[in-house]
Amino acid sequence: MVEVKTADQLNKKFLRDGMWPTIFCNGCGHGVVLEYTLWALEELGWDMDKTVFASGIGCSSRMPGYINADGLHTTHGRAIAFATGIKAANPDLNLIIFTGDGDCAGIGGNHFIHAARRNMDMTVIMINNFIYGMTGGQLAPTAPLGSIATTAPYGNIEPPFDICNLAKALGANYVARWTVTHPYQPIKSVKDALSKKGFSLVEFLAPCPTAFGRRNKLGDIKKHWEWYDNNTILIEDYERIMNYGTEKEKEEVKDMFPIGVFQDLNNPGFFERYEKLVDRVMGGSPKTPVKAKAVVQK
Amino acid sequence: MVYKRDPKKIREVLGNKVQFLLGDMACVYGGLLAGVSFFGGYPITPASEVAEGMARMLPRVGGTYIQMEDEIGSIAAVIGAAWGGAKSMTATSGPGFSLMMENYGFAVMTETPCVIVNVQRTGPSTGQPTLGAQGDMMQARYGTHGDLEALAFAPSTVQECLDLTIEAFNLSEKYRNPVCVMTDGEMGHLRERIVIPDEKDLKLINRVEATISKNKYIPFTNSQTVKGSKVPDFPTFGIGYHTYVTGLTHNEKGFPATDKQKDHERLVKRITEKITDDADKLVKVEKFNLDDADTVFVTYGASARPAETAMEIARSKGKKVGLLTLKIVWPFPEKIVAKLAKQVDKIIVPEMNLGQIYHPVREAACGNCEVEVAPKIGGEMHLPVELLKYLGVK
Amino acid sequence: MKKEIRICGFGGQGVILSGFIIGKAAAVFMDYNAVQSQSYGPEARGGAARSEVIISDEKIGYPRPTGVDLLVAMSQESFDTYRDDLNKDTKIVIDPDLVPKHDIGRPVYKVQAQKIAEELGNKIVTNIVMVGASMAIFGLIDEEAVKKAVLDSVPKRFLELNEKAYQKGVEAGKNALKKI
Numbered sequence: 001m002v003e004v005k006t007a008d009q010l011n012k013k014f015l016r017d018g019m020w021p022t023i024f025c026n027g028c029g030h031g032v033v034l035e036y037t038l039w040a041l042e043e044l045g046w047d048m049d050k051t052v053f054a055s056g057i058g059c060s061s062r063m064p065g066y067i068n069a070d071g072l073h074t075t076h077g078r079a080i081a082f083a084t085g086i087k088a089a090n091p092d093l094n095l096i097i098f099t100g101d102g103d104c105a106g107i108g109g110n111h112f113i114h115a116a117r118r119n120m121d122m123t124v125i126m127i128n129n130f131i132y133g134m135t136g137g138q139l140a141p142t143a144p145l146g147s148i149a150t151t152a153p154y155g156n157i158e159p160p161f162d163i164c165n166l167a168k169a170l171g172a173n174y175v176a177r178w179t180v181t182h183p184y185q186p187i188k189s190v191k192d193a194l195s196k197k198g199f200s201l202v203e204f205l206a207p208c209p210t211a212f213g214r215r216n217k218l219g220d221i222k223k224h225w226e227w228y229d230n231n232t233i234l235i236e237d238y239e240r241i242m243n244y245g246t247e248k249e250k251e252e253v254k255d256m257f258p259i260g261v262f263q264d265l266n267n268p269g270f271f272e273r274y275e276k277l278v279d280r281v282m283g284g285s286p287k288t289p290v291k292a293k294a295v296v297q298k
Numbered sequence: 299m300v301y302k303r304d305p306k307k308i309r310e311v312l313g314n315k316v317q318f319l320l321g322d323m324a325c326v327y328g329g330l331l332a333g334v335s336f337f338g339g340y341p342i343t344p345a346s347e348v349a350e351g352m353a354r355m356l357p358r359v360g361g362t363y364i365q366m367e368d369e370i371g372s373i374a375a376v377i378g379a380a381w382g383g384a385k386s387m388t389a390t391s392g393p394g395f396s397l398m399m400e401n402y403g404f405a406v407m408t409e410t411p412c413v414i415v416n417v418q419r420t421g422p423s424t425g426q427p428t429l430g431a432q433g434d435m436m437q438a439r440y441g442t443h444g445d446l447e448a449l450a451f452a453p454s455t456v457q458e459c460l461d462l463t464i465e466a467f468n469l470s471e472k473y474r475n476p477v478c479v480m481t482d483g484e485m486g487h488l489r490e491r492i493v494i495p496d497e498k499d500l501k502l503i504n505r506v507e508a509t510i511s512k513n514k515y516i517p518f519t520n521s522q523t524v525k526g527s528k529v530p531d532f533p534t535f536g537i538g539y540h541t542y543v544t545g546l547t548h549n550e551k552g553f554p555a556t557d558k559q560k561d562h563e564r565l566v567k568r569i570t571e572k573i574t575d576d577a578d579k580l581v582k583v584e585k586f587n588l589d590d591a592d593t594v595f596v597t598y599g600a601s602a603r604p605a606e607t608a609m610e611i612a613r614s615k616g617k618k619v620g621l622l623t624l625k626i627v628w629p630f631p632e633k634i635v636a637k638l639a640k641q642v643d644k645i646i647v648p649e650m651n652l653g654q655i656y657h658p659v660r661e662a663a664c665g666n667c668e669v670e671v672a673p674k675i676g677g678e679m680h681l682p683v684e685l686l687k688y689l690g691v692k
Numbered sequence: 693m694k695k696e697i698r699i700c701g702f703g704g705q706g707v708i709l710s711g712f713i714i715g716k717a718a719a720v721f722m723d724y725n726a727v728q729s730q731s732y733g734p735e736a737r738g739g740a741a742r743s744e745v746i747i748s749d750e751k752i753g754y755p756r757p758t759g760v761d762l763l764v765a766m767s768q769e770s771f772d773t774y775r776d777d778l779n780k781d782t783k784i785v786i787d788p789d790l791v792p793k794h795d796i797g798r799p800v801y802k803v804q805a806q807k808i809a810e811e812l813g814n815k816i817v818t819n820i821v822m823v824g825a826s827m828a829i830f831g832l833i834d835e836e837a838v839k840k841a842v843l844d845s846v847p848k849r850f851l852e853l854n855e856k857a858y859q860k861g862v863e864a865g866k867n868a869l870k871k872i
Contacts, residue, residue: 070541074378081378089379090535
């Protein structure tokens with residue numbers, strides 16, 4: 001096998017013939033997330049025969065189509081539920097779900113919540129561009145306050161969804177948020193997420209110059225990309241400042257997006273628990289005592 | 299650990315060969331005998347007993363039961379499991395069936411074998427949760443958007459709940475299409491004797507798996523293994539075919555072809571013709587006293603029970619009444635009903651709705667005889683005496 | 693031959709299990725056809741519940757009863773609610789402690805099922821006592837078939853208790869028969 005050193009070699013190895021060009025616009029963040037994921041897979045050396053990609057509807061959901069592997073492009077918001085079934089039928093498969101903020105936090109929110117709660121063995125890569133891009137720029141549940149969308153022409157008045165803190169509260173084994181603007185931490189983070197048992201989430205803040213940047217006066221593609229660097233802060237710094245910083249420092253960072261690793265646990269995933277249940281039931285002890293303890297274990 | 303059907307273990311879990319069993323449980327038994335290894339469900343009256351039975355029994359045969367967060371998730375997981383290689387099913391009732399409609403269409407479009415048991419209750423909306431009805435017969439056929447051919451059974455006895463669930467799996471595997479078992483609250487909560495068929499008498503059909511070399515494999519076209527079959531070979535995830543499966547209109551390779559009229563036409567024609575081509579083979583009816591009948595009940599499911607009693611009473615009074623019970627409702631046995639219409643004066647269609655299967659009956663009768671619907675709503679099946687009135691018998 | 697049986701009581705009394713046992717005795721342990729159905733409100737406990745069994749030596753079409761050949765009542769509310777369609781030959785079996793107002797101007801068989809169950813140490817087997825008693829009174833199903841159905845339908849760890857309850861029920865039924 002040829003050693004993969006360049007992006008071209010990476011693409012040749014992992015991408016499907018006959019699906020190019022992608023549907024992504026200039027300056028879009030989706031292609032970058034695809035590349036980060038492929039680098040992580042390359043570093044892990046995973047068998048692509050045993051890796052299955054699932055997605056719902058939206059720009060992010062086209063990504064499995066480009067990868068030379070089994071892929072299930074499902075209905076809007078439901079990819080995680082579909083993936084649950086795939087994994088149940090064959091727990092030896094690795095499941096990666098590409099989803100967007102509308103797909104995952106909007107219409108698919110309930111499936112996301114319950115998969116995280118079950119610590120369902122899969123990795124969700126959510127690309128958050130604050131907007132429904134494919135349908136032309138309607139209001140997303142992650143849209144920052146005041147941002148403009150075709151269906152929020154006077155500015156968004158709804159507080160946005162913080163999907164990482166949600167997953168964290170539900171006890172997901174691994175939760176991280178990054179921007180697409182720097183490669184190294186995200187690639188390592190995707191690799192860590194993929195290596196985890198249980199539920200893992202990597203959220204990418206990604207530009208959508210066409211539907212979000214343009215409407216929200218974030219400037220040209222270059223400026224739009226810089227906006228992410230100027231409006232994010234490492235979670236460790238964010239927490240330090242919010243706990244111990246001066247009022248001025250707090251004021252400066254309070255509206256920024258914390259990025260980094262939000263949670264890193266090693267609790268058993270759903271299928272580890274299920275296998276134990278099957279062993280127990282087949283071994284003749286169908287009952288266990290009820291535990292009153294809170295479900296999330298640190 | 300991929301599930302492997304173990305007949306000995308299944309029979310151990312099911313127990314005695316002859317049992318006095320609940321209709322809903324008979325669907326569980328049918329599923330397990332057919333080799334179901336994944337059930338995704340959500341509680342809903344009067345179908346919950348199916349999920350409860352599966353939750354109890356599936357782990358004991360090495361299968362997986364997951365209670366999903368809603369019915370949309372249930373059917374999604376069921377479809378996913380099918381792609382992972384499982385025979386999979388779910389069970390629900392009206393409100394849940396309505397929620398499943400989008401993914402039901404996805405299963406049709408992606409040619410995914412799976413079984414949906416619908417223990418119908420009254421509607422619209424929440425209706426009468428504990429009571430039976432047959433209000434979803436048209437939803438099974440036309441409920442999701444776009445063009446499709448539906449496959450749907452309607453059991454009239456508890457034994458048929460078992461037998462037809464097995465048949466539903468067989469058709470779903472054979473045609474790579476979702477199949478509905480349209481039972482109802484009356485059937486679901488009835489207990490009757492069932493006899494578990496012996497292993498040697500079980501005829502199980504399994505999907506034709508893709509085996510052709512990977513560079514020659516075409517995922518969404520006529521079978522490359524079975525000559526003349528419009529059903530593509532199944533590329534189970536994880537065996538290396540790297541298939542892209544999408545609910546978008548796709549070409550034969552499976553890639554999106556959303557702006558191509560020809561690709562769409564070819565795809566949808568193939569996925570409907572694989573069923574319509576076999577429509578004559580897919581007929582499953584039970585005929586009673588049709589030879590000399592001048593008036594005939596054409597019905598299905600629970601409604602066949604009072605119709606049979608009414609027919610017998612009418613016969614004992616000298617009336618020439620017959621009964622045609624449909625076991626497969628979709629595809630509709632058009633030719634049989636058309637022939638019957640030329641032979642009799644009147645067809646009466648008893649249904650636990652205001653008239654659904656009445657419409658294809660009337661269409662098939664094509665004016666050759668009178669067709670009248672005998673509707674009953676409100677959560678009860680017809681009393682035999684109510685049906686006798688349609689026959690002019692007091 | 694077609695016989696229709698209605699057992700009623702309050703939810704939680706095991707009314708449905710009683711019907712199930714009788715149906716099973718007829719359909720599994722004898723050669724009859726049987727159908728059992730039930731009606732209940734939204735309450736899991738309390739309220740009037742009923743379970744109905746049709747037993748026939750022919751195929752059963754309409755699966756709900758159209759008459760009642762045997763009415764078994766284990767609560768006043770259900771007795772008052774579910775006896776409007778009795779015919780002159782309907783046999784009526786009640787627990788007089790649970791259905792104190794049972795004087796309806798026709799003979800009723802009285803079986804103190806709950807009292808018998810309590811004497812056996814657990815009120816929970818009241819329904820099994822009633823199954824034994826009512827089947828002894830009705831006389832359609834072999835005593836042995838009902839017994840097999842009882843033992844086949846109750847939790848294994850309560851086999852002995854249920855067997856006793858059934859036997860006591862049969863005796864009580866036979867005694868009640870002598871009184872009418």
